[in-house]
Amino acid sequence: xxxxxxxxxxxxxxxxxxxxxxxxxxxxxxxxxxxxxxxxxxxx
Numbered sequence: 580x581x582x583x584x585x586x587x588x589x590x591x592x593x594x595x596x597x598x599x600x601x602x603x604x605x606x607x608x609x610x611x612x613x614x615x616x617x618x619x620x621x622x623x
Contacts, residue, residue, distance in 0.1 A: 583619060 587619065
């Protein structure tokens with residue numbers, strides 16, 4: 580459970596980095612973030 584939380588926080592930080600550093604990749608970063616959330620939800 581702690582590992583999932585760590586992954587969630589890390590992926591969120593990566594997403595924020597993408598948004599701030601490379602705005603043109605916003606759509607791709609958002610898609611990656613959405614897929615990560617989908618995987619976490621699927622695993623329960």
